[in-house]
Amino acid sequence: MLSLTARLLISLSFILACFLGATGYVLNKTFKESSMNAAQYHLLDSAMALIATAEVETDGRVYIPDYIPMPRLNQLNSGLYAQIINSSGKIIWRSDSAQELTLPPVDHIKNTKDAFNIITLSSGEEMFNYRYGVTWELSNDLDVYTINFLESLDTYKNEINHFQQQLWVSLGGFSLLLIAIQGTLMRWSLRPLRTAAKEIEKIESGQQSALKNNYPKELQSLTQNINGLIKSNKQHLSRYRHAVSDLAHSLKTPLALLRSASESDDPTHPLEKVVPEQVNQMRKIVDYQLQRASTSGQTPLSKPIVINSIVTKINDSLTKVYAEKSISSKLIIKPDLLFFGDESDLFELLGNTMDNAYKWANSEIQLTIAHKAKNSNHLLITIEDDGPGIEANLVEKVLERGIRSDERSGSGIGLAMVNDIVQAYNGSISLQESHLGGCKFTITLTQNQ
Secondary structure, eight states: OOOHHHHHHHHHHHHHHHHHHHHHHHHHHHHHHHHHHHHHHHHHHHHHHHHHHOEEOTTSOEEOOSOOSOHHHHSTTOSEEEEEEOTTSOEEEEOGGGTTOOOOOOOOOOTTOEEEEEEEOTTSOEEEEEEEEEEEEETTEEEEEEEEEEEESHHHHHHHHHHHHHHHHHHHHHHHHHHHHHHHHHHHHTHHHHHHHHHHHHHHHTSOSSOOSOOOHHHHHHHHHHHHHHHHHHHHHHHHHHHHHHHHHHHHHHHHHHHHHHHOOOTTSOHHHHHHHHHHHHHHHHHHHHHHHTOOOOOTTOOOEEHHHHHHHHHHHHHHHTGGGTOEEEEEEOTTOEEOSOHHHHHHHHHHHHHHHHHHOSSEEEEEEEESSTTOSEEEEEEEEOSOOOOGGGTTTTTSTTOOOTTTOOOTHHHHHHHHHHHHTTOEEEEEEOTTSSEEEEEEEEOOO
16 A cells, blocks of 8 residues: 555645646647737738838839838748739739749738638648738729738747747646655655654554654644553553452462361361352452453543433332332433443443442432533542441441441442542542432542543
């Protein structure tokens, strides 16, 4: 596939060729028309000069002095010829230059009228043919004469050929110069793309961790998204590594208890009791670490999620699960509000917090989701219930993994996952007392739109 530089150069060269070709055509046509008009005016001036020197006798004869202020008319086969024809079509005068030339018949022209065209002689030579009608008085009578001039096209053709040669040489040289300038400008204009490509190669080879150069504003969105993807991938990898490390560390205690129980003869710690307890604990630990590792966090170029549809699905499910409590849910959210992130993360975050509110509520919960401020990239989520609330000494611990008790300490691993998701989105979470009387979760998420 052709490079961007080659594509642009070919496209611009084609446009330039069309433009210069059209320009050359117009200039050439204009020059031809101008030369034709100049030839006509030249022959008109010649006719006027001939009329000024001519004298007509009363018998109809035209007298032309030997000296005519047009030397070419006195020179044989000079390329400029003249003759005067009376109204009967008879040639009454012919210039010395046309004495050996056979001229075609001439159509008669009315007084003060003229005609200009190109004719071809019997020899094949092309000539300008100019005719002008003039009236002379003969013995108290008026007679109309036709002044006929012919001029060879050789001079005209030579001028046209010379102009065309100069025109196309000039346009050709100008085209090459413009193409060279275009190539230089395109190379300069596309330099940021080549720089970005080189930086990406360095990132792939591990020489640098992100795109660092200051790019034009047209490329800033692209480079920022690339850096965002790189950062997101690093965060995912870091979460997987930490999850594996934490998983290995967390499994040590239950495995040690299982081993101790298997080697102990103490009847107060029978193996059949210890094994189910520790297996269940290990299952919870594995579920938590897997869920934690799968948290996507901020991902550039991700498709925005309509929050209202997610909330509706979760609320409908929880209403069925806790149907016996007949809880009234108030959802305050704009229908077109969007979440820029992973859909499973949003499900996990809202599912756990809303489930926690349903679990502890007496009869009412309230969910509010909106932007923190107008045109803000921070999403503010508040979830409230009218339950017993949280004791002050447990507020700091409620989001820690594994903290779970009957004294309203949260939902253990579920709320710990909420905390991990909030951190993955560079957000914050806090717990306060709700105006409904129970607990109020306040969550802020950063949204890269």
